[in-house]
Amino acid sequence: MAGDTKFTVKAGLPQAPRTMDVNAAEGDLKPWDLDRLPEFREVGKPHPRLEGPQKVTGRAKYTQDVMLPGMLHGRMVGATIPAGEIVSIDISKAEALPGVRAVWKTDSKLIRFAGQDIAAVVAISPDVARDAARLVRVLTKSKPFTVELKDAMKAGAPLVFSEAESPAGRDVPKKGNVVGPKQGRREGGRGDVDKGFAEADTTVENTYYLPVHTHCALETHGVVASWEDDQLTVYASTQGVFAVREGLAEALGIDRKNVRVITEHMGGGFGAKLGPSASGSSFAVVACRLAKKAGAPVKMMLDRAQEHLCTGNAPSALMTVKIGAKKDGTIVALGFTSYGSAGIATGAGTSGPAGALYKNNPNFTSEEYDVFTNAGPAAPLRAPGHPQGAFALESAIDELADALAIDPLLLRRKNESSPVRAAQYDVGAKAIGWERRNKKKGPAIVSAGKVRGIGMANGNWYVFAQDSGISAQVKIHRDGSVEVFSGAQDIGTGFRTAMAVIAAEELGIDPMTIAVRVGDTRFPEGPGSGGSVTTNSVAPIVRAAANKAMTQLFERVAPVLSATPAELVARDGNIFVASAPSRSMTFKAAAGRMAGEVIDALADRKRQFATFRDDIAGMQFAEVEVDTGTGEVRILKMVSVNDCGFPVNPLTAENQVIGAMIQGASWALLENRIIDKNVGVMVNPNLESYKIFSPSDMFEARSILTPVANLGNNTSTAGLGEPPLVPSLAAIANAVANAIGTRVRELPITPDRVLAALASARRRG
Amino acid sequence: MSLPPPPPPSDDDPKLRVTRRNFLKTASAGAVATSVVGMVAGAPTGGAAVLGPGAVPLTLEVNGAVKKISVEPRVTLLDALRDNLGLTGAKPACDRGACGACTVLLDGEPIASCMMLAADAEGRKITTVEGLGTPEAMSPLQAAFVECDALQCGFCTPGFVVAGTALLNRNPDPSLAEIKAGLAGNLCRCGTYGRIFEAVSEAAKAQRAPAKRP
16 A cells, blocks of 8 residues: 555564564554564563552552442343243332432343343442341343254254244344354354365264353452533443443443543453443443432442343353364364353354365264243353363364374374464473373273373464554653553553563563553553453554654754764663663653753554464363263363564463362362253352352463464554453363263263263263 | 351340341351251340341440440441441451461451351451551561562452461461461462462561561
8 A cells, every 4th residue: 555664574483583574554553573573672572561569568449449429329120031021120129228329120021131230229328228228129131042052953942032033144044042043153064064074084973062151250240420510420340441432422422521520450350341231231221321310430340140140151052073183183164053041132153263274174064053041141151162162072072082093192293284383282292291192092990090091172262352443642751751642441461561562572661660550441542351352452552552642752852962873772771882781871851851841742552464364273281180970170280382473571370270270170170150940040159159260270370371463453462351260161171071981971080970971971881 | 268156145135026027137156057947936035136127226345445346237247347347457358268368366356257247247356467567667467468478459468467377376386387277277369378388488587486587
């Protein structure tokens, strides 16, 4: 394009560099590449997170901690039946309770899941609000309901939506509660699978299942809403302050300029906090309305049960994988079919990994079906659909390896299309000790003994970025202090610190001295933190803004150092002439020479350009111990090997990788949303019977990041939040199969399922 | 975590007598079993301190300072600390003692402050995460959490810091198994457990050999 800037760069893996020409937008900076990698002063080095001292001393203020003068406390009231008609909602008793300041009730006439918004109250204390919530009287007429995936698929199952009401697209086939088939979202199909299966020497076909999981962020959804005339300020526990601003302005019919959203610290989201309220509740809109009505700020935090019921979940998945291969292991056909329930929402597809991995296979097809149930709508949960899809696909790959009597790692390597993943196999195999894996087949015959197994699985993700409509700002003050501004929020990933590191690299100063201001719609617009986009969307503009600011400072001090600005270098808190380092001054002294009080530079995001790879490669290895007497599975060790372009701050990045792996382990062994079929209500909406991984479950966890000069933006950063959850479930399932010689195809792998699998394998002989 | 002993009896103020309606909300946790009979029969018969139903004055000793507050007897220690004293380090996350985010020290022992009434904490020494250190002067364990990056979103972190402090107070040289056991009542959804174990272990080392610290 006219005005493009062409750069020739060294891309790819450090051990196999490749020269690439990229066309960046006009004015973009030369991308950091493999030549730059060894010269980084701050990027790629470990940096403790900037807000750490605030968080470990209890001073960090989350939405849950916001206290405003005169603030009232709100409480949502949810439906207690899974399906029915609302006959009446009587709020008079609640309104009459002393201390109650305002009450809201829904206009909706239909209930489609237990937990759906019915009413809300605000009162002078959380306890009075709870009393008032109990006084809301709801008269309903119950209707038949269906809450389980397999039941909802049956002919004659109670309909969650009539055809006219269905939220699925008009052109998608519908049959009862089942919607589809839809072609896999991202990869579609290729080749001719029937021909492929006809040519295959060996074909395996199996079905895998996993239930619904919930996000379980420790801070529940919530807001504090405060009006001053027509100006609305909202503190929100959100992954997207700008999405909250947009959503609330639209719902309330006000100008978005009159809405300010603030998220200084937030207690976890994992995908459920991307919208203005939540996928199954309008609590934030209600809180704003009630704050207006009551004439006082309102804090509306959901409780733990509500968090499970109406703020999203990861869909269940029932997946059938059919793979055909030649005797030597070459995959020649792959068919993937998935049914899943996102409750009353759509979006349960899981075919991403099947379409993206093993691309050398010419014949692939996928079909995805959404099945409606009377349960809360799903929300994205860390690589939506991918941990589920990889569980099925990568279990099936191991089953194919068994059928072919080929080592499963060799089978994957043989079919590998990514040079990055090809390099990762050796790294991971060495770290787990792959050669110790059981080579014998068949069920473990030891009675009441402990057996060990090792397994691995691949995962995939994509290079997503928001590459327009966002900007960042860097200020150098006269006293030498530096501020970085991005409206995007730090949801616990270390985004704040990563931006300090990027700016520090460009300014030649210590990142720990930079103040990074994030999570406020008054700052330059940033992306929502979903899809693993935050760092790689914002890093290139922080770099650009810092570069702009530094250029201005160089112009100011170049004459003093008897040099041109182009001859100056900033490093270790000094500015000096590249050819004569003794001609130098400190960054602080240079700042003191600026004309005004501040150098203020703003940079807009420029478009993405060519990447080395358009996917993010990762794999995980697991070693487990299974007690064949009790069926208990313990994970001993897991290794993640992951690419994220250039890691900005490995200390926080590896923390995130290991955290995702633990979440995956938690899904694989423990987590299960259970809805009572008879009453249609979740029986474990808490943290003691909805089990998540605890310290006592913890294993030895290792993260290995493999840097790749991936380009796409001027910092070669890529996403990391989601990919490390993708392979975990399958890696653990494969390790369990390697330990006990038979396979559990349903998650979570609980003791009863292990014992049933062993018993069934013994019967088969 | 052990159940704390019942609180000392407070003044027998007739205004504070229990009503049938409020009994379950106001009976002190340590004295429920004995007072039920008395309540049903009529006036309370001693043993249980009877408060409420309206706001009552309480004196709490928090982080070494004596604080006077006025709260309804049903208010939990967690809510009193957060809403009445502005100490928001301890977090509400599960509201039923399952996650440990609200952990504080009561006479040095870690307890779930969401599971205790504020009134039952009178006369006890309460330490919250704020009392262990400040951003400028962190405790060795807090500093180790930052150094090891033993946190992500940080919402569970105050609970882990308090539980870890209690563990190190009673066992200055814990093994990995002992660290896991000592923190078993706390949950972290971001998955920072391994780093937390490392931080506790590093802080233990630092506390055992303070002279060797840089």
